[in-house]
Amino acid sequence: MTAVQGGSSPCLSPVRRAPDSLLIIGAGSAGHRHLLNAKALGVADLRVFRTGAGASRARLPEAVSVETDLAHALSRGAKAAVIANPTSLHVESALQAARAGCHLLIEKPLSHALDGIPDLLLEIRRRRLVAQVGYQFRFHPGLQHVRHWLQNDAIGVIVSAHARWGEYLPDWQPWRDYKSSYAARAELGGGVLLTLSHPIDYLRWLLGEIVRVSAVTARRSGLELDVEDAAIVQLEFESGAAGVVSLDYVQRPAEHHLTIVGRKGVIRWDNSDGVARLDAFDASQRNSDAAAPPRAFDRNRLFTSELSHFFSCIAGKTELQGEGCSIEDGEQALRICLAAKRAAEEGRRISV
Structure with a gap:
């Protein structure tokens, strides 16, 4: 087996292409992470819009302006905005920011419903804004290597x-009541299908369009949630390939992995160590390969890579296509999740 491993991951340092100003809309765990990463990447003027309704326990860094009125915050002329409030508020907040001329990084999922997305897309295109959805697993070096193998057949x-x-779910943020989190509440756009929708996005990114879905959802966690806490989704790809995505809020220890089977071999990726593994067969010969992340790789690297890519797109140095998830891609991931919910409710296959 040939192991492919990157060198030591460099320390996070300012980037020349960082925008002068950035508004973080939402100061929960995701917003706070983006705030610290933007500061480390060299954004000088950082502002946070927060309502105080969330349960963030983290203090904001010094010199960060705090706003409690979104219209006023947007009137100060931020170059870009990160939308990191509850899912059900994403589109409404993004539309306000787009109308103020902000480039957009919208946390996943794009929304909990399709309402308002056509207006958002129209505003983005009319103003020629960079807009990206935060499906950061596209920036995982293991999954990027999986994509490379697939592209090379x-x-x-x-x-x-x-x-x-x-x-x-209760282990995600042990310092708070899990029932208060957006992931646990229907009115905030929670539920396992939307909250853990990364595999829906990266399977499209890796294998192409998904055209039909069927699904089973359940509330079996005993966590007293008003959303589905387990789901099994069957995917039919345009290519004819079949897929299954299995999600839940229950498993301990956590597990996140991917297996792709082809006529000439199999690719496996496991989030626990980040390693992608290839076993390919040519006639009677077996060829194996493995790709590991850099030695200093950690989960936050997904977010810093995503944010750096967003900044690079704003500066005109990088195209969004490829790694970044566009609004259109985010909308399609949402359509698939909503189709899965409907398929589970109606007990039939749904075309996407």
Whole structure:
């Protein structure tokens, strides 16, 4: 087996292409992470809009302006905005920011419903804004290597794919009541299908369009939630390949992995160590390969890579296509999740 491993990951340092000013809309755990990363990447003028309704326990860095009125915050002329408030508020907030001329990084999922997305897309296109959805697993070096193998036909025609992600919801933010989090509340756009929708996005990114879905959802966690806490989604790809995504808020220890089967081999990726593994067969010969992340790689690197890419797109140095998730891609991931919910309710396959 040939192991492919990057060198030591460099320390986070300012980037020349960082915008002068950035507004973070929402100061929960995701917003706070983006705030610290933007500061480390060299954004000089950082502002946060917060209502105080969330349960963030983190103090904001010094010299960060705090706003409690979104219209006033946007009137100060931020170059870009990160939308990191609850899912149900994403589109409304993004539309306000777009009308103020802000480039947009919108946390995943794009929304909990399709309402307002056509207006948002129209505003983005009319103003020629950079707009990206925060499906940061596209920036995982292991999954990027999986994509490279697939693009080079390493395992031939794809037959099937299976993504599995289970993680115990109360462990996500142990300092707070899990029932108050957006992930646990229907009115905030929660539920396991939307909250853990990364595999839906990265399977499209890796394998192409998904055209039909069927699904089963359940509330079996005993966590007293008003949203689905387990889901099994069957995917039919335009290519003819079949896929399964299995999600839950229950499993301990957490597990997140991917298997892709082709006519000439199999690709596996496991989030626990980040390693992508390839076993390919040519006639009677087996060829194996593995790709590990850099030694200093950690989860935050996904977010810093995503934010750096967003800044680079704003500066005109990088195209959004490829790694970044566009608004259109985010909308399609949402359509698939909503189709899965409907398929589970109606007990039938749904075309996307």
